[in-house]
Amino acid sequence: MDFDTVTEFLQVQGTGFAINLIAAIAIFVVGRWIAKLLHQLTVKAMKRAETDPLIVTFIGNIFYVVLMFAVVLAAISQIGIQTTSLIAVIGAAGLAVGLALQGALANFAAGVMVVLFRPYKVGDYVEAGGVSGTVDEVQTFNTELNTPDNRRIIVPNGQMLSGAITNYSTHATRRVDLVVGVSYDDDIDTVRRVLESVVADDSRVLEDPAPNIRISALNDSSVDWIVRPWVTAADYWDVYWGMTEEIKRRFDREGIRIPFPQQDMHVYHHGNQGDIDRQSATAE
Incomplete structure (x- = not known):
């Protein structure tokens, strides 16, 4: 194969790769825009159905992550990378990462439990995980609380469910x-x-x-x-x-009195009778 043939081959392959790369970028940009649009439409639909704000936020976040994962796979596939092998590699890597991030997975599972069993919802004043405040948002891994003195507390979902939960807003x-x-x-x-x-x-x-x-x-x-x-x-x-x-x-x-705490104190003098008589005589 002479030099001209190699150059022509590289030019053809390079042009093809460049076209595929541009197409992949376009897929990612357009796909991301579509994912955001679908996410917004889904959230609005759930709000119109008067779905609990806690479920709206949690499901909306998960739905967006799934859409973006599909967009990234589509963009990578356009470049020519085999997505089947990539998914297998991601699965193996995910297992290793999952073992390393057990806490994060536990927080995710706890978030799912909150959505399913709803021990609290957005707007409730709760005491859980060693903190207390008004629930503002339940995310994939964390619950965000606002305190009465306007502090923001971000608590892992696993910590929120690790002990007793006192919900002061459940009853009217x-x-x-x-x-x-x-x-x-x-x-x-x-x-x-x-x-x-x-x-x-x-x-x-x-x-x-x-x-x-x-x-x-x-x-x-x-x-x-x-x-x-x-x-x-x-x-x-x-x-x-x-x-x-x-x-x-x-x-x-x-005229009703609120008394102060008080105690009667008795002092006893331990001495012989002669000392007591001398003290009495001195007092007289």
Whole structure:
């Protein structure tokens, strides 16, 4: 084979490869645009169907990843690489990577569990994985929370499901638990009347279930009362803080005392009778 033949062969092959490369790039660009479009349409369709936002985000992310994987395979195939062999190599590599990234796979599996069993949803205030906050988004591997003081907490899904989950938003109503200590000298009927008046005057307190006001304990320096009204979940903290303040105002007005912790101390002097007599004589 002479030089001209080799040059002509390389030119033909190079031209063909360049055309295939341009086509592969075009497939990737157009495919990516189509993937984004399908992702957006899918998300909008699920939102129109009033699907839970948690499921919308999770399924949307997975759907987009699958589409992009198909686009990349199509682009690689256009260049001339055998995708069957490539998939086999990726599968073998994926097994090794999976063993190395067991934590990530566990987080993915936990995300699937969250979507299936829904222990919480977007907008719920939860306590899980050692943190607490309002669920903002559930992603493929992480759950994102917003705290009341406007901090962003990103928690692995596996950590969220590793222990007990307290969901404060599941039920429409919550019980406010207040403990109020009063002096032993205060009249029980007067204290009960004041506490019942504070609860009855708050329009946010629900009539059903009925509030519970009882003496709960006789402590060393105080008589402890429990005040347990029921409110809507959205009013919980406003009622908690407002009622605590109002109880203090009413107690001040009625002369009901909230005692400080106190103890009686008895001092014994251990000495002989002569020392005691000398001390008595000195005192006289």
